[in-house]
Amino acid sequence: MHAEGTQHALQLVLTEEARCTRQLLICLDTERKALTRRDMESVQQTTAEKLQLSQQLEQLEQRRENLVAELGFGADTESLSKCFNSLPQAAAFKRIWQQILDNLESCRNGNLANGGILEASRQHVEQALCILRGEPGTPTLYSQAGGAAADLGRRELGKV
Numbered sequence: 001m002h003a004e005g006t007q008h009a010l011q012l013v014l015t016e017e018a019r020c021t022r023q024l025l026i027c028l029d030t031e032r033k034a035l036t037r038r039d040m041e042s043v044q045q046t047t048a049e050k051l052q053l054s055q056q057l058e059q060l061e062q063r064r065e066n067l068v069a070e071l072g073f074g075a076d077t078e079s080l081s082k083c084f085n086s087l088p089q090a091a092a093f094k095r096i097w098q099q100i101l102d103n104l105e106s107c108r109n110g111n112l113a114n115g116g117i118l119e120a121s122r123q124h125v126e127q128a129l130c131i132l133r134g135e136p137g138t139p140t141l142y143s144q145a146g147g148a149a150a151d152l153g154r155r156e157l158g159k160v
Contacts, residue, residue, distance in 0.1 A: 003071065006067055006070045006071055007071070007087055007088070009067055010064065010067040010068065010071070010087075010093075011092075011093065011096075013060055013063050013064045013067060014064065014093065014096045014097060014100065015096060016060055017057065017060045017061070017064065017100050018096055018099050018100050018103065020053055020056050020057050020060060021057070021099075021100055021103030021104055021107060022103060023053055024050065024053045024054070024057070024103070024107050025103055025106055025107055025110065027046050027049045027050050027053060028046075028050070028107060028110035028111060028114060029110065030042065030046050031043060031046040031047070031050070031114050032110065032113060032114050032117065034046060035114060035117045035118065035121070036117065038121075068080060068083050071083055071086070071087075073086075080097070081094075084097065
């Protein structure tokens with residue numbers, strides 16, 4: 001493939017990466033809303049969609065790396081920057097790349113937030129199960145001396 005064709009293909013791949021990362025952001029937002037509503041059917045749907053989008057992003061990344069290599073540059077950040085600078089319309093390439101990076105950072109933050117919601121839900125379920133079993137639950141409380149004091153008098157639910 002000649003340089004002009006490679007440049008055009010690179011622009012198409014970057015555009016598709018930006019679209020895919022936007023879709024992933026939307027998916028993570030939908031997942032967050034489903035998690036807060038405890039809508040497990042929607043959570044399952046968004047999980048499948050996240051997997052599909054993640055696989056698509058991996059394929060696009062591989063395609064981008066191959067195209068950049070055809071232009072004589074490496075896959076690292078510095079080489080990618082040099083590649084964009086060497087192309088006509090360098091500003092357009094840099095702009096779309098920055099959008100991809102911004103979207104990926106937002107995806108990372110959204111994924112962490114969703115993970116926090118899941119962890120909080122898991123802890124609530126674990127605490128409820130501990131109460132039902134009459135076991136000391138987590139988190140532990142602290143005594144006046146500053147030590148952990150989880151056993152504050154156990155009673156099974158329904159027993160006096």
